[in-house]
Amino acid sequence: MNAVPADFTAASLQAGSPSPLGATWTGDGVNFAVCAGGASRVELCLFDENGERELARLPLPERTENCWHGFLPAPHGIPGVVYGFRVHGPYDPSYGLRHNPHKLLLDPYARALVGKFEWNPAVFGHQPDQPTEQLNTADSAPYVYKARVVQSGFAWSEDCPPAVPWRDTVIYELHVKGFTKLHPAVPERERGKFLGLAQPAVVNYLKQLGVTAVQLLPVQAFVPEQFLAERGLTNYWGYSSLAWFAPHPEYGIEDPVAEFRTMVKTLHAAGIEVILDVVFNHTVEGNEKGPTLSLRGLDNAAYYKLDSNNLSRYVDRTGTGNTIAIGNAAARKLIIDCLRYWVEEMHVDGFRFDLAAVLGRDNAPFRTDAAFFKAVAAEPTLRYVKLIAEPWDVGPEGYQLGRFPAGWSEWNDLYRDSVRGFWRGNPGILGNFAERFAGSSDLFRASGRRPTASINYIACHDGFTAYDATAYEQKHNEANLEDNHDGHNHNLSWNCGVEGPSDDPAVIELRERQIRNLLATLLLSQGVPMLLAGDEFGRTQRGNNNAYCQDNEISWLDWHDAERRGWLTAFVRQLLTLRRYAAGLRRDTFLKGARQVDREHKDISWRHPEGHELTAADWHDANARAIGVLIGHAFTDPYGTPNGHLLFLCNAGDQPVNFRLPTPTTGVVWRIVFDTARWRVSDLGDRMGAGESCVVAPHSCVLLADGDAPSSVRSGFSLKT
Template identity: 50%
Template sequence: MTTLPSSRAQLVVSEGLPHPLGATFTGTGVNFAVFSAHATRIEVCLFDEAGEVETARIALPEYTDEVWHGHVAGVQPGARYGLRAHGPYAPESGHRFNPHKLLLDPYAKAHMGSLRWGPELFGYTLGHPDADLSFDERDSAALVPKCVVVDSRFEWTQPLGTRVPWDRTVVYETHVGGFTRRHPGVPAAQQGTFAGLAHDDVLRTIADLGVTSVELLPIQMFLDQSYLVDKGLKNYWGYDTLGFFALDPRYLSQPTIDEFKGLVDRMHAHGLEVILDVVYNHTPEGNELGPTLCFKGLDNASYYRLMPAGDGIGPRYYINDTGTGNTLNLSHPRVLQMVTDSLRYWVSEMRVDGFRFDLATILAREPHGFDEGGGFLDSCRQDPVLSSIKLIAEPWDCGPGGYQVGQFPPGWAEWNDRYRDTVRAFWRGDEGKAADLASCLTASGGLFNKRGRRPWASVNFITAHDGFTLADLVSYNDKHNEANGEDNRDGHGENLSWNCGAEGPTQDEEILALRSRQQRNMLATLLLSQGTPMLLAGDEFGRTQQGNNNAYCQDNEISWIDWAGIDDAGHQLRAFTRRLLALRREQPVLRRMRFLTGQAQGEGGHPDVRWLAPDGQAMADAHWNDAHTRAFAVMLDGRSPRSAISGEGHDASLLLLFNGWEDEVRFTLPDAPAGGWRLVLDTADPAIEGEQDVREHTAIGRSLQVLVSQPQA
């Protein structure tokens, strides 16, 4: 036992425990535990309340199973701290220890302050002829945020573990800051924060729309990259996580994690799930020329995938499957533990309901490449906490063999970019898209119908944070990213968009009407398809980003939702979206838990889906193979049983009419299963209300209709 001086009091240090990792308040002090397989000493540095003056430096006294640990009596929740790691500075061997650099604790539950860029942050001397082989002795403590010891107690009002079934899930992707930054019902001090999003008026607006699950862009602690700061921009989206257990302070109106817990509690009270967009594939420490902020200084050779020795390369350099300079090494058991510990923390302590994983293919990589049976995916599959929540993969990265849509194991849902591209292309008028659209409407069974996976595994979307908004998709042929400061070189060049006759804003009434109908066409396609729909916040009322399809650095009016600026057309589009979501909710045939095959189901022998040409005849191969086919009908038969054990079904049947031509098309309708056909929705006439006993219908150019045949009670 050792006693060390402090400006506050005498701190009594004992051995403590090697678990749990991080800083844990014990009631009498704090237990610190830090993994490092190659460090020779780990020190905890305590700071004053402002995080500016170092008040004590404590060498952790014990080393067990590659974990440095110690208990410091007298330290209380709210204490500010950082770490220093001693060890070899040998970049050519993969080691970059530098005790002059204050490091963040990978397991810190909270941070205070923000990073200020300066040469002191780098383990080597910037501008030195030996580059990263040089060694910098300047102290970085004044420039880095400080970790904070937290008190995890919180009084929840909502029960734990009540989640929305997958077949009823509708994901709503949004940004904590941008959603309320200009919201008139949120006090100015809370706009853009968790507290602002937790306002009942805000949550009622979301719940009233009919979505079920709010997916938040990254809220774990992240950095503004130096090149953005130099241009006066910010990392708005947040895809550069440094603290996997901590909230980013910029979204807190008060410096307490209780604010986020309160948001989750209020969202649950409104029947809404919380899904976090998370980034476990890389960190902002970059490559060999990046700063030393956390992992690089604690144990670079363990935390990152480094180049193998040979061919004159070696572990001085980083494997860059993410395109960001580095790749986290989830093949290492302690790094895998950190990621799964983090996920369990957000579920068990913060009570979130699921995750969307950025560049998820990275997480399934082993040294030999993507492995569906890799450590991370196996860990999630067997974990009693993680296997019971929503897990959504972005199933691609920029490494070799990185595109893996449909290849994730059972239990996972996946973003389906083929759905996005097909729907965009069909409504733009591209040829040869009818068969692809049919597959998309039935949850892309060719990709996902295997190993007992369900239709919900296909997360269908047309727009997301990355790319055009829905309004811009029908208003711009080209990207307009000049505000990003990269001469419009950034962002996707091919968006499958169509401006309907004019680039950007216009006063032409015919073009505006067509744009409105095209938005309704794509929203209707999305919300009437089998699978899990994802809606980008603001698309329901025509939010624009002025043609910017890569607004990752635009923390301003380009990205923020302009609530006061929603016009009559926007309110009408939102009302139409609510009708679509209500229809999806009310009609079980739109939410089947088995893939539609077109085969007879149940004792009555009714096919679950039928594809019809405009003349009412069954679609033949000649129709599907004809590149000019742009009009067809799909009948979803409610007499087909919902599941293998439900017996004969008694749901309503739906008939969807798609006309992708510019000209009108006459549809002859098939015999209705029961009660005749009733027209309940028309993208050409959003105000239509239930035209009865329809036998034929003329669909105007570029429109979609929904008819219902309701069985007798």
């Protein structure tokens, strides 16, 4: 990093260029450009290297339409310069205007942040606890982040995106801090940091587990909401964004930008993609009572949806107080530029869009052909990255699962609910379970999309972990200090007879079995599986299903659990190995229940315990708790010819079920690959022929392979950890 000049008294600005936006080092100076429609003057404010003292205010000399710009030549304009903006203009909230030069504004294009944020009355554009029409003239600069000019160079050398096809993708959702904060093999200094994820022990763990992509909870710079700070809590998850281009400072040690790039490069070398959970639906500035930190002071009406009946109020389709005005060109450009930056400069491989229904709303109801989706499709940089939608928001008609454009995949919460509901024994759910297991064609086929449009999961950051779904029937969010009113009540969980921790061996064994059932179903289903970090060893959040504000042991992964439950991690690892072997579990097209020429069985068929395919009456039997899935053409021989079958037998009831087995191919016997009720048996050794029965214990599932399956599959899962 270049040394920042201590004296800016001789500094002056030249005209500069309106493009690119932000602060750009050109080799002989820094070009500053910022959009501020409605402003009468914009000042560039320069600070010392720590962002503590304001050293100069230089009016940007030129305006091109809504863009203000100026060029600061070297030696004053160099990488490392710390800056912010002050915007002069009308302050009239009744017209949606909130300019206030007493508020230091963060550049929306800031690549790196300096200093810290403090909730002080000075950060509000209006007088706190007074009507919002009253201007607050206190200077906010001592209490807010500043931006630092960044030089774009980095030694990427041979970095190459893994470019894993969707059909082969296994996503692992993790929190940068929580994943390594307690990891014993990570040096203390790097725990909870970007560099912690680049440690060899961490990378090897991910690679050996078999995941192909890490999906990081928000790493765009964020600050906790005021109500959390007042309670001594924080926004641990990070869904309170402030600066979309800047890596969160607390995840860095000395240089978060370089350290993020190092993390990406290291994961890429191991064949692991990096997907970012991005928050483009709202910001931490909140509603009309919130602070003025960046977009609000630059051009409030251009960046936020305002209530057309009262322009001093905000439209809230996010539950956070404000909503980004994606229908406005300025907001869309900011987001597209940001996505391009993270791909081109930071080498990320994809994005998961939080509350993505907001992005399809323009100024009207949700549309598949909304302007933002068209802009993404038209951007060459984004053509080959993974795009994942959380397909809902909290506005009217906010649930849009299955309606996103071609090229997008979507979080499928119906998958989670159907699988959890089946394994807890809900009545009348066989049809839903089968539809989700087979790839959710009812949601995606009609629009010409593929099974890989469905991101399947049984647990994510929001809600119960997989273990907690077997240990709690009620949420226990008391630590959030909201009287346990926060978080949803639709958990579809079953505590196996005891609420919370238990020393009863029978309860413990049943919970372990249920976790195996859930994970086995997830990793054998069509679509793209997503694992929540720690579910592979039974991580718990102590029944908290909304741990967004818990930056502590409730949320951090306990790696002692990984040691204690190594058998479960081994089970997941072997499931993922099986998934790689079995091309029939990773299809690009939907299953049709059709019989191929010269094949004994269909590509998929649904089996009654008595051996026949399910009839209409069977599907509507509310008392049915058992189903068999015969997956045809699960493997391919060395010549690429489909062969081999898998038979997945599920019993969610409380009594054993005898499943009569179909005829295996080539007359060779069926072999048990795993049985979740007999996991501690060292050698299953079961071989069964056509017409024989396989006993499936209560609350368990069994996977069998026939003679054409690879020998490594037919030999069954090992107990070795």
